[in-house]
Amino acid sequence: MRAALGRGRAWVLDYAYAAGRQTSGLLRPADPAGYPDPAGPARPPVVLVPGVYERWQFLRPLADRLHGLGHPVHVVDRLRWNTAPVRAGAEAVAAYLEEHDLRDVVVVAHSKGGLIGKYAMVHLDPGRRIDRMVAVATPFGGSVYARFLLVPSVRAFSPGDPTLRRLAEELRVNGRITSIWGEFDPHIPGGSRLEGAANVELPVQGHFRILASRELLAAVEEALSPPA
Secondary structure, X not given: OHHHHXXXXXXXXXXXXXXXXXXXXXXXXXXXXXXXXXXXXXXXXEEEEOOOOOOHHHHHHHHHHHHHOOOOEEEOHHHOOOOOOHHHHHHHHHHHHHHOXXXXXXXXXXXXXXXXXXXXXXXXXXXXXXXEEEEEOOOOOOOOOHHHOOOHHHHOOOOOOHHHHHHHHOOOOHHHEEEEEEEEOOOOOOOOOOOOOEEEEEEEEOOXXXXXXXXXXXXHHHHHOOOO
16 A cells, blocks of 8 residues: 555656646746857767657756766757657657767667667668667657557557567667666656666656656766776
């Protein structure tokens, strides 16, 4: 009973965080123009890829942290609310990389953004502009809840979705992916473990709240740290 109440509370807090972040992004929109100019010693460029129904501002905690560490941070404006199919999102990311001639890129993605990033790595990056990806709370194996939803942009996360299944079968880029998720994710009950990737489970709860947790920011920073 106590565990169920705890998870119910986690659901409520997760949606409250998401609502607050979305409202803040709409009422106080940030200008991403300064993010490509790092505040410290230059490190590899980062391209942010948010989840479905998320604008880039949803990833502001990560953008600020990575920019402060010296990473040029890029935003793919044409993703907008990221409701297009995974392939279309990946095409937008690949086009951005080519237009800006970005190389040695680290994709930092949330949820659906991780699927977009992997699709781009597998199918749309012959010149290997993307060096690696850090994916947070990404449904690499789908979510059992998605099959019960009628909205196509969310139903596409069903484990039986053809795009999702084909991506799961592609293992060749998994070694360049770090997958991070929390111990309880209300949207992805099976977690985000990816075969062959660097898998990191954090002692935090939430599909959205994880983005602002100290543990997540530290884990992403560690994943992007230069080799010793």
